[in-house]
Amino acid sequence: MAMSTRSRRSQVTNYWPGFVDALSSLLLVIIFLLSLFMLAQFFLNQEILGKDTAMSRLNSQIAELTELLQLERANTGDLESTIATLTATLSSTEGERDTLASQLAGVGVGTGEKDSQIAGLQADLQAEQDISREAAAQVALLNQQLAALRTQIGALEQALEASESRDTESRTQIADLGRRLNLALAQRVQELSRYRSDFFGRLRQILEGRADVRVVGDRFVFQSELLFAPGEANVSAEGLPGLEALAQAILQLEEEIPPEIDWVLRIDGHTDKRPISNVQFPSNWELSAARAISVAKYLVAQGVAPNRLVAAGFGEFSPIDTGETEEAFRRNRRIEFKLTEG
Helix, strand or coil, X not given: CHHHHHHHHHCCCCCHXXXXXXXXXXXXXXXXXXXXXXXXXXXXXXXXXXXXXXXXXXXXXXXXXXXXXXXXXXXXXXXXXXXXHHHHHHHHHHHHHHHHHHHHHHXXXXXXXXXXXXXXXXXXXXXXXXXXHHHHHHHHHHHHHHHHHHHHHHHHHHHHHXXXXXXXXXXXXXXXXXXXXXXXXXXXXXXXXXXXXXXXXXXHHHCCCCCCXXXXXXXXXXXXXXXXXXXXXXXXXXXXXXXXXXXXXXXXXXXXCCCCCCEEEEEEEECCCCCCCCCCCCCHHHHHHHHHHHHHHHHHHCCCCHHHEEEEECCCCCCCCCCCCHHHHHHHCEEXXXXXXX
């Protein structure tokens, strides 16, 4: 009976590690999507800032046109007032002319005094007629200027309406641009997430059962001892099979991802906190960078496109284990691979 119970217990499948892995993957996908959303917002803000600058220029032009319109309207008012004054003067002059003409008609001919009065009245009449003609010419000129000002006012009003229309159209275009940008980024995130999931699944199958290769978050981690001898940056013979398998997976990925999706495989070199100092590597930073570059060069030699690879060295400044034990040091000496946006 006891042996049967132990047998049933041994047959029970432990689902807890798989459940934890699924939750971890879901959390990482959410974090990645939030990061891409923040990046999208940044580019959208830059685009909106450019549109806001254009709108500010339009608003400035509208303000200038409004001021010109007010000035022209004020000038029109002054001209109309001047025309009214000159018209009144012309009417008064014509009245005086008519009076002088009446007086001249009533004066008889025959005496020197009367001849003198007639000459004086004729001279006054001629002067009033000259003044009347001059006033009429001024009125005609002012009417022409008034017509020209009204034409300018009409043109300014049309320009103001056109500027306001462009302002409204620009705001509509900005809103539409934001919607289209968010939609495009969401589609790119979904597509890249799908290919990343396929890539990780393929690598898990290829590297299954290897204790020196593990998944940490959204990246694959190779222990440095697998690829490099201590203090060296040249890939060792023992590390070539793992990198070759990685290269084959990347080559398959290049064929599957559409060209419009911009992606790179980031290669990060890390060391432990114990310092190194020699002629070739003055610090851990140089060592970690040299190792990342060596891996990138090997992948390129296997046919991977160089523009799909990014090599970076972090030295000892991004540990995953802060302990002081040999095991902690070994865990921190690593090469990480992360598929991300270009």
